[in-house]
Amino acid sequence: MVKITDVARRAGVSPSTVSYALSGKRPISEETRQRVEDAIRELGYRPHAGARALAGRRSNVLALVVPLRSGIHVPTVMQFAVSVVTTARRYDHDVLLLTQDEGEHGLTRVADTALVDALIVMDVQLDDPRLPLLRTLDLPSVLIGFPVSSEGLTCVDLDFRAAGEACVEHLARLGHRVVALVGSPPEVYVRQTAFAQSVVQGFTAAADRCGMSSTVHPCEPDAAREVAEQLLREQPALTGVVVHNEPLLQPLVDAFEQLGLRVPADLSVTAICPDELAESVRVPITSVALPSAEVGARAVELLMKKLDGTAVPESTLLPPRMTERASTGRRTVA
Amino acid sequence: MVKITDVARRAGVSPSTVSYALSGKRPISEETRQRVEDAIRELGYRPHAGARALAGRRSNVLALVVPLRSGIHVPTVMQFAVSVVTTARRYDHDVLLLTQDEGEHGLTRVADTALVDALIVMDVQLDDPRLPLLRTLDLPSVLIGFPVSSEGLTCVDLDFRAAGEACVEHLARLGHRVVALVGSPPEVYVRQTAFAQSVVQGFTAAADRCGMSSTVHPCEPDAAREVAEQLLREQPALTGVVVHNEPLLQPLVDAFEQLGLRVPADLSVTAICPDELAESVRVPITSVALPSAEVGARAVELLMKKLDGTAVPESTLLPPRMTERASTGRRTVA
DNA sequence: TTCCTTCGTCGAAGCGCTTCGACAGGCGTC
DNA sequence: GACGCCTGTCGAAGCGCTTCGACGAAGGAA
Known part of the structure; x- marks a missing residue:
């Protein structure tokens, strides 16, 4: 193993100078720095992580x-x-x-x-x-x-709250009056995960503000069909859906179509999900990106x-x- | 920070004894070990990772x-x-x-x-x-x-080769004579990823050995429908499919059903994928687990x-x- | 009894690095 | 020209741990 003393010897300087040349914590003349760098390159020096962590009180x-x-x-x-x-x-x-x-x-x-x-x-x-x-x-x-x-x-x-709001507002601008949020699985809410709740809050607040009728539906990843049916049954006037549940997105869109609803003609769908996912659905989904x-x-x-x-x-x-x-x-x- | 010398002092021994009590690299009397352990617990001692790595030449x-x-x-x-x-x-x-x-x-x-x-x-x-x-x-x-x-x-x-063979042999035992492998995306084969090729080899070898007719189809993740149609068109006698492409599994089964084939009545499907995935498909899939x-x-x-x-x-x-x-x-x- | 082991412990020497204080030399200032 | 002040470098002192050699005590073999 090549160590700092080897580099120092080769460059004709002291180990501390090598250290300072490397860290820049003290001024080093351009010429010396060059010699040190050459020596490092020639010897293939790599500082020992443990030694560095010990002396420098930083493990990086x-x-x-x-x-x-x-x-x-x-x-x-x-x-x-x-x-x-x-x-x-x-x-x-x-x-x-x-x-x-x-x-x-x-x-x-x-x-x-x-x-x-x-x-x-x-x-x-x-x-x-x-x-x-x-x-x-x-x-x-x-x-x-x-x-x-x-x-x-x-x-x-x-900002999940704002994301929820953005989805609703988008639907509001398009004239929708009855919207539903298809959310994460129930256990996510039970765990009190902040982001899931924020979406619900933003969604609900924006819907109220816009005078829209809204409902929220936590949903298991494989319950697309059931949720779709339930939504249509309980909310016949529904025309806008916000999906905040990645694995469910594609199946849910499929389910709606199988139930005879065309997207977006009969039903507008927005999602909060990675752009990649939104683009990969058969009908590319208007979405707020999960960055x-x-x-x-x-x-x-x-x-x-x-x-x-x-x-x-x-x-x-x-x-x-x-x-x-x-x-x-x-x-x-x- | 509490260090090994603190522990040593508290236990009334030398630092090296503490070290040996901890590592077991030299015999330490039961009584001393006990005192050391007590001291460690009382002080909440944790050895410094960097120091340990430096002296012990192991970073863990x-x-x-x-x-x-x-x-x-x-x-x-x-x-x-x-x-x-x-x-x-x-x-x-x-x-x-x-x-x-x-x-x-x-x-x-x-x-x-x-x-x-x-x-x-x-x-x-x-x-x-x-x-x-x-x-x-x-x-x-x-x-x-x-x-x-x-x-x-x-x-x-x-053993992906054996996995490919196992799928084919399973289909062979069930009386199937014409089988297809729906594989990973083409880029995976181009990259020469070993496991993908092994499956193909196992699949082909077993099919040959069993006197079955077989074809192989690398497949993009969103091409389920196309591949399904192509298979039915080009191989009307097809009754067995092996899928080695996780994201495609569910869509492919869907596509077959939409094309009027019932699984397993008209078409048997096996896969090489995590058990979890195999179980989550609407028709649970006979599969070789990806452990x-x-x-x-x-x-x-x-x-x-x-x-x-x-x-x-x-x-x-x-x-x-x-x-x-x-x-x-x-x-x-x- | 003597000699040789083994057991249990200690002290000291590092592991390879950073950093502190010191200092020589060059500069600008009054 | 004396002084202070940067600039650039060095030596030495650790950072907290492991490990090596040493050594007294105890036990066994002869």
């Missing part, structure tokens, strides 16, 4: 806690994780993967052993048991999602600022971005 | 390289990753997440900086550019999937053995496990 590793529970959309999680890793690499950090099942112990462990410098926690619940811990831990952290109170924490997410990659990148950027000692806002709500596609149209008077 | 971290490319089934990857993390934790290791886009540099980097002790590489291609690197790197590694030659490497995977969790666990176990210095077999092929469900039946003579 972030922990990412991913959810495992049912009802979450796996590709979205994965896309998020990849974006976190990619962004972290741009800041010369690596990412340690933790699963939710180690729970709070996992967080304490990686924090206490100084394995990581900071934490990213996904799938935060309104009243998440990890919050007190995160508040006392002296590691910086960023949460994906919003608990009841984000006081003393840093949270990022799509996992952006959220991931943003989370890392916030964390880097915090590690620098820069203050960051407690909450970062990404504004919804709606893309009109083929699945929505003006209400045709029956 | 594994790198997991996950694929990002199109055509792979994301939930399967995720399930695999989770299983790797869970198993690694059982051996007191953590998992660093690397994405494929850092490529070989990522591997060299984490190896050279001694950030990790070992590597798990997913989505290996027949002629993977990373192979020479993995052979020369002195870190132990395990590959998921099989390249052309696994010489000097350690590879684990489902991501087992593969992940096995990969970690092999790695742990290698880290111990134990020799392990170069290739570990998990035998296919087939579960009969509702989608296959005896061929009804037309």
Whole structure:
């Protein structure tokens, strides 16, 4: 293994000079820096991560806690994780993967052993048991999602409330008067996951504001047909649907069509989902994008600022971005 | 931060004794061990990961390289990753997440900086550019999937060839004579991904051996309808289908039914996919399980053995496990 | 009894890096 | 010209842990 003393000898300087040339924490003359860089290249030097972490009190590793529970959309999680890793690499950090099942112990462990410098926690619940811990831990952290109170924490997410509103308002502008929200599976609401509730709130508030009649339907991933039938039965005047349930989107559209409704002629459908998904449905769906990659990148950027000692806002709500596609149209008077 | 000297003082022993009590690398009297453990508990001691890595030349971290490319089934990857993390934790290791886009540099980097002790590489291609690197790197590694030659490497995977055979043989036993394989998207074959090719080989070989007529159809994820139509047009005598393409499974079954074929009365369908998926289709599918969790666990176990210095077999092929469900039946003579 | 082991513990020497204080030399200022 | 002040570099002191060699005590073999 080639170490810093080898580089120093080769460049004709002291190890500390090599270190400073690398970190830029003290001025080094251009000429010396060049010699050091050459030596590093020639010897193929790579600083030892453990030694660096020990002496520098920074491991340059972030922990990412991913959810495992049912009802979450796996590709979205994965896309998020990849974006976190990619962004972290741009800041010369690596990412340690933790699963939710180690729970709070996992967080304490990686924090206490100084394995990581900071934490990213996904799938935060309104009243998440990890919050007190995160508040006392002296590691910086960023949460994906919003608990009841984000006081003393840093949270990022799509503004789901605004997303719900945007869908309704879009339908309102198109003349629809009766709308339904087909939501996540019931267990997601029972868990009090913030984002699911926010959508409901935004949806309901906007519908009320626009004087529309609205209903909400939590829904299991394989219950497309039943929900479609139920909706038509209970709400014959329904002309607008908002879907906030990724795996259900395509089946639900299929079910409506099988029940004789044309999209968008008879029924306008909007969704809150990744753009990719919205575009892959047979009738491309007008949707508010679920920007996992952006959220991931943003989370890392916030964390880097915090590690620098820069203050960051407690909450970062990404504004919804709606893309009109083929699945929505003006209400045709029956 | 509480450190080993604090523990030592509290227990009335030297730091080295604490270290040995913890690692078990030298005999320690029961009484001393007890005092040390008490001190650790009382003080809440956690060894510093960096210091440990520096002195002990082991970071207790594994790198997991996950694929990002199109055509792979994301939930399967995720399930695999989770299983790797869970198993690694059982051996007191953590998992660093690397994405494929850092490529070989990522591997060299984490190896050279001694950030990790070992590597798990997913989505290996027949002629993977990373192979020479993995052979020369002195870190132990395990590959998921099989390249052309696994010489000097350690590879684990489902025995995809046998899986392909099992599907065909199952159909053969049921009296089917004309079968088709609906495979992964063309790009997967172009990339020479081993597992996809193995399925084709097994499928074809078994069909030949059984005197069946067989064809193979790589297929894009959204081309269900087209493929179904094409199959019926080009092979009117077709009565058995093997699907090796997760996202396509449900749509393909739907398409067949829409074309007037009942499953399994008119057409028997088998698949190679996660059990979970096979069970979630409207007609539960007879399938060979894609045991991501087992593969992940096995990969970690092999790695742990290698880290111990134990020799392990170069290739570990998990035998296919087939579960009969509702989608296959005896061929009804037309 | 003597000698050789084994057991249980300690002290000290590192692991490879960062960082602090020091200092030499060059510059601008009054 | 004396002074202070940057600029650029060095040496040394750790960071918290593991491990090696040493050593006293206890036990067994001869």
